[in-house]
Amino acid sequence: MCNLYLVDDDQDVLDSLKWMLEGMGYAPQTFTNASCFLTQVDLHLPGVAILDIQMPGVDGIELLQQIKQQDSPLSVIMLTGHGTISMAVQALQHGAIDFLEKPADGDKLQALMKKASLMSLDAYQHKEKASSVAQRIASLTPREQQVMHAVLAGKLNKVIAAELNIAQRTIELHRQKVMQKMQVNNVAELAYLMAITKP
Structure with missing residues (x-):
């Protein structure tokens, strides 16, 4: 099973999402800001990150861009409150695989997690293969x-x-x-x- 990360500055949202995901058999790690996430997570390993769009400091879209700049195999799902749908669409253009509206719907979240985990593992395996081929060429x-x-x-x-x-x-x-x-x-x-x- 992939690593799972939740990033949201609202502790109540983190707690309820964590509780919901644990009920599905996942063991999410939670972070209240982008800096903690970036210092503690290895972006080169497969996993799923659920990011809140609106956070103080580095927001969800900026964090998504930093993840993508690292050529990370992480699958990113955006979490959006009322009125940030246009930002969520912008996030999709930056490489997020989908977005969830708060409060997250359990069925949609479960389906998204399966899809996101598979996509991340595929991306990771492709990167590993490409790296091995590059070494042979070298x-x-x-x-x-x-x-x-x-x-x-x-x-x-x-x-x-x-x-x-x-x-x-x-x-x-x-x-x-x-x-x-x-x-x-x-x-x-x-x-x-x-x-x-x-x-």
Whole structure:
């Protein structure tokens, strides 16, 4: 189950939300302001953050922007009081997955939590995979990278050899090395891996 964070400057709202979520089997951590949240939470791990839009100091939208700037896999749900629907819509444009009106509806919250948890885990796994692929690419020599890009462009060994002005046998060896280091068996697998690294 994902980590769950609640950020709201109103202690009563925090208490009632926490109580509702604990009844659903979650164990939320609560924060009364954005600063506490940012200093205590690892933004690089999967999780769900429910943020109040209107808070003194750093408000929910600014906090959402800071989370997104960190390229965090956290899923963010905004909590909005009466009259802040337009701000909630603005939050969606900044990457929040949805918003809840106060007082939160239990059924809607439960459905949103499932969706948000899955989205966060997917984002985290994608980042982990992309990071692993980036490390493999970094292990290639400049020449191996040249050969890899030429192979991905669909060029034959003899064409690559002519373009780089080296023996075809050398290209074959480089190609073999690329496949080993990238941990793939064929060009299709290599192309799939490279697609993962694209934002």
